[in-house]
Amino acid sequence: MTLLPIHIIAGAIGIVSGAVALCALKGATLHRKSGMVFVFAMLLMSSSAVVLAMMKLNRGNVMGGGLAFYMVTTALLTTRRRVAGVEWFDIAVMLLGLAVTITACTFGIMALHSDRGNLDGYSPPLYFIFGTIGLLSLVGDIRMMLARGLQGRRRITRHLWRMCFGMFIATGSFFLGQSKHFPQQLRILPLLMILAISPLLFMFYWLLRLKFTKRHTLKGDVVVRETREAMRQTIAV
Numbered sequence: 158m159t160l161l162p163i164h165i166i167a168g169a170i171g172i173v174s175g176a177v178a179l180c181a182l183k184g185a186t187l188h189r190k191s192g193m194v195f196v197f198a199m200l201l202m203s204s205s206a207v208v209l210a211m212m213k214l215n216r217g218n219v220m221g222g223g224l225a226f227y228m229v230t231t232a233l234l235t236t237r238r239r240v241a242g243v244e245w246f247d248i249a250v251m252l253l254g255l256a257v258t259i260t261a262c263t264f265g266i267m268a269l270h271s272d273r274g275n276l277d278g279y280s281p282p283l284y285f286i287f288g289t290i291g292l293l294s295l296v297g298d299i300r301m302m303l304a305r306g307l308q309g310r311r312r313i314t315r316h317l318w319r320m321c322f323g324m325f326i327a328t329g330s331f332f333l334g335q336s337k338h339f340p341q342q343l344r345i346l347p348l349l350m351i352l353a354i355s356p357l358l359f360m361f362y363w364l365l366r367l368k369f370t371k372r373h374t375l376k377g378d379v380v381v382r383e384t385r386e387a388m389r390q391t392i393a394v
Contacts, residue, residue: 160205160208160209161209163201163205164201164202164205164206164209167198167199167201167202167205168198168202168327168330168331170194170198171195171198171199171202171324171327172324172327172328172331174191174192174194174195174198175191175195175199175320175324175327175356176355177191178191178192178195178320179321179324179356179359183363192320195320195324196229196232196233199225199226199229199323199324199327200226200229200230202222202225202327203222203223203225203226203229203323203326204222204226205222206218206221206222206225207219207222207223207226210222214277215277215278216264216276216277216279217264217276217277217278217279217283217284218330219260220257220260220261220264220284220287221287221326221330223253223256223257223260224257224261224287224290224291224326225323225326225327226253227250227253227254227257227291227294228294228319228320228322228323228326229319229320229323230250230253231250231254231294231298231315231319232315232316232317232319232320232323234246234247234250235307235312235315235316235319236312236316242305242306243302243305243306247298247301247302248302250298251295251298251299251302254291254294254295254298255295257291258288258291258292258295261284261285261287261288261291262284262285262288264276264279264284265281265282265283265284265285265288266281268280268281268284269281290322294319297315301315310367310368313367314364314367317360317363317364317367318360318364321356321357321359321360321363322356322357322360324356325353325354325356325357325360328352328353328354328355328356329353329354331353332349332350332352332353333349333350333353336349
């Protein structure tokens with residue numbers, strides 16, 4: 158199946174480029190370029206995951222891939238949208254978030270009523286957790302549209318946590334979900350757990366740094382404009 162190698166390669170590129178973007182100086186060229194590679198790799202990885210999961214009837218991966226696609230897309234659009242106003246793509250991704258949330262909750266209810274107590278091997282809490290994440294993100298989309306955009310610290314916060322959570326879905330799926338394929342010497346659960354949740358650790362670090370320092374707040378719109386320009390240049394190439 159040609160789609161599986163594409164999914165694996167895109168996932169590997171996404172994890173590596175995402176790690177570079179997390180460690181790089183925010184707003185610097187390395188951060189912007191690696192961030193764009195991460196976005197395109199994640200969109201390809203998550204969309205291919207949904208297709209593969211639908212073919213194999215793995216509804217857990219349908220949910221995970223759909224949520225990752227939604228989170229990364231909204232994080233990207235946060236950096237390229239105008240400072241004020243509501244665009245058509247804001248409504249489009251909000252509807253995508255609504256679909257992901259309803260799907261996750263529906264799968265959770267199906268898992269609850271299943272004789273085996275799970276759905277395609279995934280327990281109800283997992284579906285409801287991702288459904289809750291989707292719902293909170295959806296509320297954030299609505300609030301952003303009602304405010305006709307975000308600026309400064311709030312804009313960076315939205316971009317940061319959604320990118321990091323999207324990457325967490327990828328690292329969790331790889332380091333924990335695929336650990337059975339690793340050599341026996343590498344199946345060290347504490348190490349794999351740390352690698353899996355590392356995007357969340359970085360997320361909390363940068364959110365705290367953003368909260369207690371003024372530097373990122375003052376440069377927020379400058380970083381957004383530079384990221385938007387980097388995206389235009391990448392697409393042009």
